Amino acid sequence: MAVAIVAARVWRPNRGLSQAALLLLRRPGARGLARSHPHRQQQQFSSLDDKPQFPGASAEFIDKLEFIQPNVISGIPIYRVMDRQGQIINPSEDPHLPKEKVLKLYKSMTLLNTMDRILYESQRQGLTLSPRLLCGGALVAHCSHDLLGSSNPPALASLTAETIGTDHHPQGRISFYMTNYGEEGTHVGSAAALDNTDLVFGQYREAGVLMYRDYPLELFMAQCYGNISDLGKGRQMPVHYGCKERHFVTISSPLATQIPQAVGAAYAAKRANANRVVICYFGEGAASEGDAHAGFNFAATLECPIIFFCRNNGYAISTPTSEQYRGDGIAARGPGYGIMSIRVDGNDVFAVYNATKEARRRAVAENQPFLIEAMTYRIGHHSTSDDSSAYRSVDEVNYWDKQDHPISRLRHYLLSQGWWDEEQEKAWRKQSRKKVMEAFEQAERKPKPNPNLLFSDVYQEMPTQLRKQQESLARHLQTYGEHYPLEHFDK
Numbered sequence: 468m469a470v471a472i473v474a475a476r477v478w479r480p481n482r483g484l485s486q487a488a489l490l491l492l493r494r495p496g497a498r499g500l501a502r503s504h505p506h507r508q509q510q511q512f513s514s515l516d517d518k519p520q521f522p523g524a525s526a527e528f529i530d531k532l533e534f535i536q537p538n539v540i541s542g543i544p545i546y547r548v549m550d551r552q553g554q555i556i557n558p559s560e561d562p563h564l565p566k567e568k569v570l571k572l573y574k575s576m577t578l579l580n581t582m583d584r585i586l587y588e589s590q591r592q593g594l595t596l597s598p599r600l601l602c603g604g605a606l607v608a609h610c611s612h613d614l615l616g617s618s619n620p621p622a623l624a625s626l627t628a629e630t631i632g633t634d635h636h637p638q639g640r641i642s643f644y645m646t647n648y649g650e651e652g653t654h655v656g657s658a659a660a661l662d663n664t665d666l667v668f669g670q671y672r673e674a675g676v677l678m679y680r681d682y683p684l685e686l687f688m689a690q691c692y693g694n695i696s697d698l699g700k701g702r703q704m705p706v707h708y709g710c711k712e713r714h715f716v717t718i719s720s721p722l723a724t725q726i727p728q729a730v731g732a733a734y735a736a737k738r739a740n741a742n743r744v745v746i747c748y749f750g751e752g753a754a755s756e757g758d759a760h761a762g763f764n765f766a767a768t769l770e771c772p773i774i775f776f777c778r779n780n781g782y783a784i785s786t787p788t789s790e791q792y793r794g795d796g797i798a799a800r801g802p803g804y805g806i807m808s809i810r811v812d813g814n815d816v817f818a819v820y821n822a823t824k825e826a827r828r829r830a831v832a833e834n835q836p837f838l839i840e841a842m843t844y845r846i847g848h849h850s851t852s853d854d855s856s857a858y859r860s861v862d863e864v865n866y867w868d869k870q871d872h873p874i875s876r877l878r879h880y881l882l883s884q885g886w887w888d889e890e891q892e893k894a895w896r897k898q899s900r901k902k903v904m905e906a907f908e909q910a911e912r913k914p915k916p917n918p919n920l921l922f923s924d925v926y927q928e929m930p931t932q933l934r935k936q937q938e939s940l941a942r943h944l945q946t947y948g949e950h951y952p953l954e955h956f957d958k
Contacts, residue, residue, distance in 0.1 A: 543798050545842055547812035548821060551871055553879025555817075562817050562824075564659075566886050572659060572816055573881060574895065575679045576651035576874050581899045582674075582684065583646040583847070585907060586691055590644040590705075590851045640911070641691050643705045647672055649814075649846030652873030653778050655679045656819030657839075661746060661827060666736070667715045668729035668747040670722070671706055672778065672845075676748075680713045684902055688910035695957050700924070701916040723753040726762035726775070730836075733771035737834050744830045746774040746823075751840075752783020754797050766836035767805040774826050775806070775838045778813065780845035785858040798840035806838045813841030814873040844871070915956045918944070 519526050548560045555561045564572075647654065654675025661667075667676055674687070686698065690708055693701035699709060699717065709717025716732075719725060729747035736743050753759060754777060766773050777797045781788055794800070801808025807826075811818045819841055826837035844867040848855045855864070881887035922929065922937045929937070944951065 537794055542795050543808075543810045543840075545810050545812050546818050546822060547815045548817035549815050549876055549880060551876060553876050553881075553883055555880075560817075560821065562821055564817075564820070566884070568659065569877070569881065569884075570886065571679070572655050573874070573877050573887070574899075575655045575658075575675060576816075576877065577895070578684075578899050578902070579647055579651055579654070579675045579678045580874065582687060582903050583644075583648060585903050586641065586644050586688075587646050587847070587851065589907070590641045641705050643851055644691065645671055645706045645850045646847035647674055649844050649867055649872065650778055650780055651675050652816040652877070653776070653813040653819055653841045653843055656816040657746065657776055657823040657841075660820045660823035662743065664714055665743050665827070666729075666732055666745045667713075668725040668732070668745065669708075669715065669718055670725065670749045670753060670778075671718050671720070672750070673748045674706065674708065677708055677710065677713060677715055680710075680715070682708070682710055682713055682715075684906035685909060686710070688906045689913070692910045692913070693915060694910055694913035695916050696910075696913055697916070700920045702921070723749060723756035723758035723762075725749070726753070726756075726758045727765065730762045730766045730769070730771055730773060733766065733773035733836075734769050737770070737772055742831060744772045744774060744827050746776055746827075748776045748778065750783060751777060751779040751788060751797055752786060752791060754800070755783075755791060763800070763804040763806060763836075763838075770834045771836055772830040772834050773836045774823065774830060775836065776823070777838070777840045778843060779840055780813075780843050782845055782849070782855075782859070784849045784853060785855070787858070796840055796842075798838060801838040806836050808838040808840070810840045810842060813843030814871055814876060816873055816877050843873075846872075917957045 517528070519528060548555060548557070548562070550556055650672060654673055655678070658676040658679035663680065667673070669676065677687075685696065687708070689696035690699060690703070691705040693699075693703075693705070695701075697703075699707070703709075703717065704720060707718040707720065709715060716725070716728075726747055726749060729745050733745040735741075736745060747762070749759070763775065765771070766775070779788070779797060783791055788796075796810065798808045798810040807829075809822050809826075811822045813819060819839075822839050826839060829835070830837055846864055846868050878887065918940065919937065921940075922933055926933070944953065
């Protein structure tokens, strides 16, 4: 009820929400919309004042029956810094990042794109990815076009009819994979704006955050293959990365479970005066889960230093946004919870960077949550278990791939600054392919973890029942071991 009343005040017809209010991220000292402070006493009115004194809202009386309309303004604006040709629109919004940092953004995005392409094709087709095949351009996304000679931005993900029509019955060398095509800007733009010690809770499509934090390709591959170098010891699904040293909490498969967990971590950081922020990534589909409501409300009422980062990529597997919600996206929900909110162009790495950097600064300084909705598009299939041609057209995918790709946009910027050229592009293509292929081949050669690791790392002292299961497995393998590929496992 309290949330509904607050929302009514924010979205009241004929009052609405001004663009200035929506972009309050840049207003120092602002504490958000309709924020309550339990430690403050309710304002006292004299008996002559006919004003509401209900403890659950800050509002005024009206004498006309009027329901709140769901969309009282044309839509929350989308903040951007660069246009699609990589030109800075408003010089005052230019983050003026140094050349080295912009190049790191670009290389992180393109290296992730290359890794995605190789691992996706590995899972789909079970091919041996020889250097000869790679150089043919069939498996490396940003190898398939002359990036500098084309009049249109390059189709970096190459998700055309060739790949949309792929046989979707996996026979590959890894069991599962999820690409990040089209969403690279949301990953690296936000990661670059954080401190390296800020804690990250991902959903499952944020590999670029780890890539920007210099997570080794060998560990990406080890996790997907579940070999002895995998930090999770082969006990997680592929793409469920985690790294304590890089402050990246291990991915969980169930949707939205990371949201309340992230709020708890942010509350702990606040109590410890840790001077750090927690960032929690999720998709617009996950925002429909009850955990999202719980997380938003707890973060607001407990005033936690957390950034909720929603990647609104158009589809929750096969469910389009038109069937996911009826309101104005995810950012519109923030004010109802008392959370500072902004919507940004997720394909503009500088817009993502600016919004995240300012949200981080204020979240730590003021102990309050922020919500960033990054509008982007999922160019790839949801996963190797999905065939997106069943619910969207090739033309739709090609539009975003060729006309509004975050890598293309940043590359245009680099070219305009004179920081990148054709020779550098060709050299980087070759170097990035070599890096990925070396890690790929190394991961394939390594054995799987010892089966006994199934039982470790949960209890400090193994319970009797679990020990019995371990002994039962040992007896089973001793008797029927020839039916299992034990030669591929570490002894």
